[in-house]
Amino acid sequence: MKVGLAVTLCGLTCAGLGVCATLVIAGPSDHALAGIRAMHAQVLAQQGALDALDASSHRNLDALALKLGELQAQATRLNALGERLTQVGKLEDGEFDFKEAPALGGPEDTSAPSHALDEQFSASITRMHAQFDEQEAQLSVLENLLLDRKISNALLPQGMPVATGYIGSGYGGRSDPINGHSEFHSGIDFDAAPGTPIQAVAEGVVTWNGERPGYGNVVEVDHGNGYMTRYAHNQQNMVAVGTRVHAGQIIAKVGSTGRATGPHCHFEVWLDGHPVNPLSYVQGKHHNG
16 A cells, blocks of 8 residues: 555656646747646546545545645645746736636536545545646636637737848838838838748738739738738739738748839738738737737
């Protein structure tokens, strides 16, 4: 009995260390989700161990008391790890609180078997079961939040449409480079060599591939949530309407079609039907959450 208990304690301790190691090595996105799944497995393993000890506690209450203390310590560590994951996932204050139990309910199971255990240990086991059930529900909610956050960030325009080049003209008022008149420039111009690859700055679906007056050859990508990006003056468009594109995928090549004094990529970001300053998106300063 003592050897088996020692092996069980060693296994659970190693499992706890494994979760901690995952969080230390992991990054804030996919690795945070891997940490949650590892914690799910640990909670299930602890529930199984608790059930087994419940059945054997008639024979050895001393072993039950020792194991119960170990499980309580594990529960404390799970709470700490859950709070750490909310930080890794960059969830806003109040959006997810690992310290608060989720709202649960349901009819009482009157057919559940009763146990003739000492009342103190029986009550402790019941509390531990309830705590693990709460942690399981909390981890599921947290995992869904992180998955939703990951998807939302993939759809948010971020970064430059060209890997090489520089900003030749910014967003806002300027003198028209062709006639010199005052005008509003609805995007950012990236000067780059002819034929330089133009890449999508987020996941989305191509909604336009063709010419627009003044813009020359244009590719437009709808990213959902009200966002659209436009890439203009292209030498060549390389994606068809309806194509799903990913961030970093080549969609066109730099050119000077339309009203242009030279080869460049005119880049626009639209939100809810209106152009907005792309600079903060280019610099990666816009985030979901």
